[in-house]
Amino acid sequence: MNGECLTELRLLAETAGAQVRGEVVQRRGSVRAATFLSKGKIDEVRTLSGEEQATLLLLDDDLSPAQSRNLGEQLNMKVVDRTGLILDIFSRRARTREARIQVELAQLQYLLPRLTRMWEHLSRLGGGIGTRGPGETQLEVDRRRVRERIGKLKRELEAVVKERRVQRRGRRDCYKVSLVGYTNAGKSTLFNALTRASVYVEDQPFATLDPTTRVFSVERGARALLTDTVGFIRKLPPHLVASFRATLEEVAEADLLLHVVDATEPDVEGHIQAVENVLESIGALQRPRLSVFNKIDSVTDEVSLLGLRAQYPGAVFASALTREGLPALREAVMRHLLENVNGQDRTLGPPGESEP
C-alpha cells in the first residue's frame, strides 16, 4: 500500500461517516491466510485501538468472509473491508429507485457468503448439538430470504435494463458522448459546464450514481447527447459493476468517451489505469476515447502540468470551473464527431430536442 491509497481510504472512511483515529500499514508479503493481518499487526491494531477507543477496523483490501470473521473475533472489533466500505457509501448515496435496486443487489450478494459463515460460527458455539442445530435452521431460513430478495431485485433490474435499452433505441441516430473517470475527477462539473445543466456536484467520492443525459452543442450547430454517470475507483467491487449494468451499458455504447482525469491528483497514472480496468470489465475499452485533464486551474506545479502535456499529447487540458480549455474540448469532440458521422447514418442533432 502506498501513501495515496491510505489518503483515499481515509477519504472513503470519512464519506461513510467514520472518524479516523489511527492508521497501520502492513507489507503485501506478510498477509496471513487466516486473518489477513499478521500476528504483529493484530497486536499493533489492538494497542492502537485501545488507546484511541476505536470500534471499527477498515481495510484497504478485500477479505474473505472467514478472514473478516477471524480478524473481528481476535480484535473484538467490527471489521469492514474495502468492498464493504464502498457498498456502504453507495447505499448512502442511492436516491432513485434504480440506484437503490442496483446497490441493494450488490450488497445482498456481498452479504450472502458472510451470512453463512456468521451462522456456522454460532451453530459451532452451540457445541455438539449436531448438524441440524437451531442455528443452522435459522441460517437456512435467512439464506433463503436473501436469495429470494436477490431474485426479486434481479427481475426488477432486468426491467430497468430493458427500459433503458428502449430509451437508447430512440436515440440511436444521435452521436453519443459519455463522461467517464475516477470518482471526484469533476465529471459532473464538466457536464454542467458543457450543457448548462445543474446536476449534483460535491467534493466527495460517488456524488453521482444515476446517469443523466442532456443535449450538448458541440460546435457550428452540431449537437450530441452527453451523459454523466457514476465514477470509478481502484478495485471497484465486481458485484457493483455487475449491478450497475443498466447504467454502464450507456458507456459501453457511446460513440465517444471523454475520460475526465483530475490533473491535481498525485497518482494520475494509477487513476487512469483504474478507469481503464473498469472500462475493460464492461467491454468499453475499445470505444473511441479522449482524455480530458480537468482542474488545471488548481495545478500549482507548472512542471508537472508540462510533464502531463508531454506524456499525453492527444489529451485536452481544461478547467470545468473556470471554463478554460472548453473551446479546445468542443473542437476535439467535433473532430471525432465528423470522423464518426462521415459515411454513417448519423444526424448532427437529436430530433425534437432543443438545447436547455
Ligand SMILES: Nc1nc2c(ncn2[C@@H]2O[C@H](COP(=O)(O)OP(=O)(O)OP(=O)(O)O)[C@@H](O)[C@H]2O)c(=O)[nH]1
Ligand atoms: N479547482 C477545480 N475544481 C473542480 C473542477 N471541476 C470540478 N471540481 C471540483 O471537484 C469536486 C468533484 O466534482 P464533481 O463534478 O462532483 O466530480 P465527479 O467526477 O462528478 O465525482 P463523482 O460523481 O463523485 O464520481 C467538486 O468539489 C468540484 O467543485 C475544476 O475544473 N477545477
Ligand SMILES: [Mg+2]
Ligand atoms: Mg459526479
